[in-house]
Amino acid sequence: DADVTQTPRNRITKTGKRIMLECSQTKGHDRMYWYRQDPGLGLRLIYYSFDVKDINKGEISDGYSVSRQAQAKFSLSLESAIPNQTALYFCATRGTSGSSYNEQFFGPGTRLTVL
Amino acid sequence: ELKVEQNPLFLSMQEGKNYTIYCNYSTTSDRLYWYRQDPGKSLESLFVLLSNGAVKQEGRLMASLDTKARLSTLHITAAVHDLSATYFCAVDRNAGNMLTFGGGTRLMVKP
Numbered sequence: 569d570a571d572v573t574q575t576p577r578n579r580i581t582k583t584g585k586r587i588m589l590e591c592s593q594t595k596g597h598d599r600m601y602w603y604r605q606d607p608g609l610g611l612r613l614i615y616y617s618f619d620v621k622d623i624n625k626g627e628i629s630d631g632y633s634v635s636r637q638a639q640a641k642f643s644l645s646l647e648s649a650i651p652n653q654t655a656l657y658f659c660a661t662r663g664t665s666g667s668s669y670n671e672q673f674f675g676p677g678t679r680l681t682v683l
Numbered sequence: 684e685l686k687v688e689q690n691p692l693f694l695s696m697q698e699g700k701n702y703t704i705y706c707n708y709s710t711t712s713d714r715l716y717w718y719r720q721d722p723g724k725s726l727e728s729l730f731v732l733l734s735n736g737a738v739k740q741e742g743r744l745m746a747s748l749d750t751k752a753r754l755s756t757l758h759i760t761a762a763v764h765d766l767s768a769t770y771f772c773a774v775d776r777n778a779g780n781m782l783t784f785g786g787g788t789r790l791m792v793k794p
Contacts, residue, residue, distance in 0.1 A: 618780075626781065
């Protein structure tokens with residue numbers, strides 16, 4: 569089983585709809601991240617969380633919100649989706665000790681299309 | 684504002700050839716990461732470079748970091764088709780928590 573899973577993997581929605589993307593991990597990592605990827609721009613950080621009570625904005629948080637329901641779960645919400653939020657969304661995790669401290673591990677991604 | 688630039692953005696090369704991908708960044712950092720992404724797939728960690736002068740090698744890929752020049756390189760030796768992918772560098776801004784990614788280098792290795 570994958571260590572970092574994302575649901576759904578693909579989603580098509582309409583402008584103005586609320587949508588939630590979910591991320592779960594079995595790595596036991598405290599730190600979790602949400603990124604979006606647009607063609608030619610690499611990945612950009614939306615939000616990150618150090619634990620269930622510590623959530624921080626990244627560089628492009630406007631239009632998004634997050635919820636850290638448990639150590640293993642981190643959800644990203646679009647309250648009112650707009651077409652320019654069409655992108656590939658990645659969740660990532662990072663540990664706080666050992667070799668996992670120095671790198672982020674990425675989930676498989678969610679392809680979101682807003683019509 | 685930290686900016687990370689990769690070049691080239693696209694690279695087409697023949698099998699057996701050598702080439703280097705460059706990653707320049709605009710502000711001080713001593714952590715840099717290289718990732719590989721296959722089409723439609725997630726990011727796979729290749730190298731984590733944690734100090735000035737760090738050099739790491741895995742198979743036909745070798746990465747280095749010069750923090751004074753704010754430059755990292757990913758060198759490809761004797762390329763093979765299986766190396767075809769998009770390669771990203773990412774620079775850390777906050778102890779590994781805020782990564783700024785370059786735009787990626789799409790590598791195509793032709794037989």
